[in-house]
Amino acid sequence: xxxxxxxxxxxxxxxxxxxxxxxxxxxxxxxxxxxxxxxxxxxxxxxxxxxxxxxxxxxxxxxxx
Numbered sequence: 001x002x003x004x005x006x007x008x009x010x011x012x013x014x015x016x017x018x019x020x021x022x023x024x025x026x027x028x029x030x031x032x033x034x035x036x037x038x039x040x041x042x043x044x045x046x047x048x049x050x051x052x053x054x055x056x057x058x059x060x061x062x063x064x065x
Contacts, residue, residue: 008015 008019
C-alpha cells in the first residue's frame with residue numbers, strides 16, 4: 001500500500017469539508033459570472049438591433065421624397 005500525503009499535511013474532516021465547500025462555492029460564482037457576461041453580451045446585441053431598427057423606421061419618415 002502506498003503512503004499518500006494529505007495536501008494540508010494532516011487529515012481533519014471538518015477543515016477538509018470546509019475547503020471542499022469553499023471550492024464548490026467559488027466554482028459556482030465563476031460559472032455565474034460567465035453566464036452574466038454572456039447575458040450582457042446578448043442583451044447588448046439585442047439593444048443594438050433594436051436601435052438599428054428604430055433608426056431605419058425613423059429614416060423612412062424623415063427622408064426627403
